[in-house]
Amino acid sequence: MQKVSLRKVKTPMSYIQDIDEEVMHFSLQGLLPPGHTLALNTTLGTLSHLVCEQDRPHMLMEQQFTTSEICVLLPLLESYPYYCPYEVLLASFASGRVTETTIARCRERLQEAQEAGVWDQEMRPVRNVLSRTRIKTRSFGIEISSILETGYILMYMPNRRRAEI
Structure with missing residues (x-):
């Protein structure tokens, strides 16, 4: 007989990071049209494209992301409009917790991998x-x-390129 745990199971993102907000909003100016927002639901793992029309929010689209995908997506969204360094992505992916300590550890890890020729x-x-x-x-x-x-x-992806994919 299999033993069942009665412990409360944490949602993937609440386990990975201590995020204050269940839904994080990103306006990504220059990437999205004015008035548009991306909403990342860290509990459900969904990214929604929202726009406010006639004083009401409307969802234009939504995608489901795995926990690993959110671990790389979140630092990219938070870094915009700037780039996200490799060590930040690796820290988020490897530990789910992006702190100065984990970033420094990942920077060292990547430098050592570069020197050993195993960076890839x-x-x-x-x-x-x-x-x-x-x-x-x-x-x-x-x-x-x-x-x-x-x-x-x-980066912004023109409609023409989206149609080709």
């Missing part, structure tokens, strides 16, 4: 999750672009 292997799990996340963010018109030897940045 160290970042491969993050890149794999980023590729799945990228597919989902494209439906919002947002591209996750790599900046060589630096990190990743969110």
Whole structure:
């Protein structure tokens, strides 16, 4: 007979990070039209594109993200309009907690991997999750672009390119 735990199960994001808000809002000026907002529900793992019309919010679209995908998406959203360094993505992905200590530890880890010639292997799990996340963010018109030897940045994706994908 299998033993069942009666402990309260934490939601994925509440387990990963101590987030004060269940829903985080990002206006991403220059990436989204004025009046549009992305809402990241950290409990459900959903990203919603919202717009306010006639004093009422309307959801234009929504995507479901896994916990790993949110771990790489959240630092990108928080870094916008600037790039998100590799060590921040790795810290969020590896531990779910982005603190100065975890970032410094990941920076060291990446420097050691670079010196040992295994940087690609160290970042491969993050890149794999980023590729799945990228597919989902494209439906919002947002591209996750790599900046060589630096990190990743969110960029606007024209409608024409979205139609090709």
